[in-house]
Amino acid sequence: MFMRCFSRLVSAMAGPRPVVLSGPSGAGKSTLLKMLLEEYKGIFGFSVSHTTRNPRPGEENSKDYHFVTREFMQASVDRGEFIESAVFSGNMYGTSKASVQAVKDKNLICVLDIDIQGVRSVKTTDLNPIYVSIQPPSMTVLENRLRDRKTESEESLQKRLETAQLDLEISKEPGIFDVVIVNDNLDNAYAKLKHVLIEEIKKVQNINLSS
Template identity: 60%
Template sequence: MVQKGPRPLVLCGPSGSGKSTLLKRLLKEFPDKFGFSVSHTTRNPRPGEKDGVHYHFTNKEDMTAAVAKGEFIETATFSGNMYGTSKRAVDDVRRTGKICVLDIEIEGVKQVKTTDLDPLLVFVMPPSIEELERRLRARNTECEEALRKRLDTAIREIEFGKQPGNFHIIIMNDNLDKAYTDLREFISKNTLDKDQALRGL
């Protein structure tokens, strides 16, 4: 189904868990080793977002048709907008010989597990729901109702993350430097291409 290459890396965790920060750090430190899979979405771009960089922006009609044709590895719907990872987005990264990184939600993780991608699955855990709420409030980007919804979703995500067998590793992000070290160690131990084995890691 998908172009063979290094084993992909899936990062999952509630909004506010710090997974985006960890991911940015990884891509910045090892730009030649990792490539980010750019997701599709039917939502409108936010200020500063570029098509093909942050997301492939599309519309519901086109995305639904592409999903029906089997062009997507995983899809999910949030707040009325569709999100998904196309096979082509993953292929584009793997053809370069880089480890493809996917930042996806739990529904996406469930779908990816049914494919032949065989990814390394990492769950980023916030220290507590209280700390997660504090981080989300500090962003000051949402109304109370939206914030509550995010926290309800986070509770469900954490429950799924804790269940044995759902992820290869759970990284507790109560200290960013330690969490990043744990992530690096996990990847360097588990990358399939042992010759290339993240010598820099």
């Protein structure tokens, strides 16, 4: 009994670190994350964020986001149930402790896709993730990507660009991110991301082999 408990304790201590992916909308975070999940099935777990905005076409509740009311989310934040939360374009976004714990309980690398405000909030916790910033090669490229989506009003697009500019400036501050990946070529960016995470990937693979 003691050895079983000790083994579990050692496994938990040696478990994989979570990963924070941050960067402006349109930088390619979602595409890179999708590639990781497809190549490394059973390795990564996506921490599903909460938001008070309405779903976009094709988005599914509890898969893309937990779509909730503002009243529900604010009450949950007030109760201390969120690791981080922020307001963008009048809508709340955040990562709940339960979402992260659900992934960690499966001995998976928990991935958090959060903005720069969220990054600063996570840094005040004991989560100890690997901080990765995914960035566009230029603001011009980012604007073109966002316009090609055809999902934003002009006002919303301009707000996203203003936020992106601020995020990119803040990301230059020392100690904010462990690594910055400029997504000027998707394959190259993905190769760099895998290189950064390979040690944590091996941890999960070893846990799976020993279980």
